[in-house]
Amino acid sequence: MKPLQQPEWPDPVALEQVIRELRTLPPLVFAGECDDLTTKIGAVARGEAFLLQGGDCAETFDGVTAENIRAKLRVLLQMSVVLQYAASVPVVKVGRIAGQYAKPRSSGEETRDGVTLPSYRGDAVNGLEFTPEARIPDPRRLRGVYNAAAATLNLTRAFTTGGYADLHQVHAWNTDFVNSSPVGRRYEQLATEIERALAFMRACGATADEFKTVDFYASHEALILEYEHALTRIDSRTEQPYDVGGHLLWVGERTRQLDGAHIEFLSSLSNPLGVKIGPTTTPEYIRALIDKLNPKGVEGRLTFITRMGAGKIRDGLPPLLEAVRDHGSPIAWVCDPMHGNTFETPNGYKTRSFDAVMDEVQGFFDAHEQVGTWPGGMHIELTGDDVTECVGGGEALVAEDLANRYETACDPRLNRHQSLELAFLVAERLRAARA
Ligand SMILES: O=C[C@H](O)[C@H](O)COP(=O)(O)O
Ligand SMILES: C=C(OP(=O)(O)O)C(=O)O
Ligand SMILES: [Mn+2]
Numbered sequence: 001m002k003p004l005q006q007p008e009w010p011d012p013v014a015l016e017q018v019i020r021e022l023r024t025l026p027p028l029v030f031a032g033e034c035d036d037l038t039t040k041i042g043a044v045a046r047g048e049a050f051l052l053q054g055g056d057c058a059e060t061f062d063g064v065t066a067e068n069i070r071a072k073l074r075v076l077l078q079m080s081v082v083l084q085y086a087a088s089v090p091v092v093k094v095g096r097i098a099g100q101y102a103k104p105r106s107s108g109e110e111t112r113d114g115v116t117l118p119s120y121r122g123d124a125v126n127g128l129e130f131t132p133e134a135r136i137p138d139p140r141r142l143r144g145v146y147n148a149a150a151a152t153l154n155l156t157r158a159f160t161t162g163g164y165a166d167l168h169q170v171h172a173w174n175t176d177f178v179n180s181s182p183v184g185r186r187y188e189q190l191a192t193e194i195e196r197a198l199a200f201m202r203a204c205g206a207t208a209d210e211f212k213t214v215d216f217y218a219s220h221e222a223l224i225l226e227y228e229h230a231l232t233r234i235d236s237r238t239e240q241p242y243d244v245g246g247h248l249l250w251v252g253e254r255t256r257q258l259d260g261a262h263i264e265f266l267s268s269l270s271n272p273l274g275v276k277i278g279p280t281t282t283p284e285y286i287r288a289l290i291d292k293l294n295p296k297g298v299e300g301r302l303t304f305i306t307r308m309g310a311g312k313i314r315d316g317l318p319p320l321l322e323a324v325r326d327h328g329s330p331i332a333w334v335c336d337p338m339h340g341n342t343f344e345t346p347n348g349y350k351t352r353s354f355d356a357v358m359d360e361v362q363g364f365f366d367a368h369e370q371v372g373t374w375p376g377g378m379h380i381e382l383t384g385d386d387v388t389e390c391v392g393g394g395e396a397l398v399a400e401d402l403a404n405r406y407e408t409a410c411d412p413r414l415n416r417h418q419s420l421e422l423a424f425l426v427a428e429r430l431r432a433a434r435a
Helices: 012-024 031-045 066-087 140-161 182-203 225-230 261-267 283-293 313-327 354-371 399-403 416-434
Strands: 050-055 091-096 109-112 115-118 216-221 232-234 241-243 248-251 273-277 302-306 332-335 342-344 350-352 377-381
Touching: 012 140, 012 225, 031 050, 031 091, 031 248, 031 332, 050 066, 050 332, 066 091, 066 140, 066 182, 066 416, 091 377, 140 216, 140 225, 182 416, 225 232, 225 261, 248 261, 248 302, 261 273, 261 283, 273 283, 283 302, 283 313, 302 313, 313 354, 332 354, 350 354, 354 416, 377 416
Parallel strands: 050 091, 050 377, 091 216, 216 248, 248 273, 273 302, 302 332, 332 377
Antiparallel strands: 109 115, 232 241, 342 350
């Protein structure tokens, strides 16, 4: 079977050149870091940690700025402390970042005002601009992906280890936000409590080096197989293949066929892996997928990212949870409450409602409560900016507001307010689940 959702590159010679070059470039991540993430996700699968995975639907080359990267990291750090403090559970932090440049599409073409052009497939493939030239797939963009991912990872590593992510900065992350909204003020109270706890520990003589840095990992959808293959290397320590273009790779809803090229590719890697699980998934498929991707039952190797839709998760998820429980293999279950809840507004914006997103998260927790399994994490499309892409939330955005700051290159993301609100709501459910 031909691999699905692959670009049709018009210039195979240029493609060959880029791939040759990519094969010689240094790894973006170290295989040992991938193993560390597997270990951490193992704790998620055992019910001892929670995974927070989030970032843009589609990163763009223009979006590789210090401001943008800092804002994204900041909202993820804020969400993490909310979850960690309110639910007393370690949070494994993974960005949809430094590699999330390729998009599967429902349709190969897009029509606007009677003009039809190839769909935008992410900056890895073509340009967002609606012109015939921009929409031609250009393989040189794959080199751009490598450069953008390297620059993003470099700054992310600097922020997470160089002081920005120090827990003592818990107030500083919120300074421009404190009084601008109820959720900003709620966060501020929590930050004050955390500071008090840190001061108490200092007074006890605890040297809190653990609070100074955070472990933060990069993930993206493994979609364009030529790129992912070119960044797959044999690790000198273990002699095993790792995709060194990111720590965790997932395969999406449209490319997860058991006998498809994407699942075959994942099965060859030693990285931690994810697979999106949509509403048509059956227990038989899930069991076969586990046997294919994690035959040895390694803890933390396999994460299922459910994206059923708010109306389907309560019926659709429990049979899958039961099938996995009875199979006995360790799985980290993560909820993507975004992709099953997309709709178009009458004024033409692709959006999601905050209430539906929240309802799917609640349904995810309900399903796990019913079966007695651990709701291991959430996977969110978000941004650190005050965009207006999803309706609802504390700011009560409506369809007419979307025109104000609709900046996504693909799917609508939660803005900073909505992301933090979600974190507070999830923290409450998580605390109950822990109890
Ligand atoms: O991000 C996911 C997919 O690429 C996206 O949801 C597809 O959207 P489309 O239906 O507009 O192609
Ligand atoms: C394409 C995506 O999701 P899914 O495969 O679940 O549709 C995505 O995560 O952006
Ligand atoms: Mn998306």
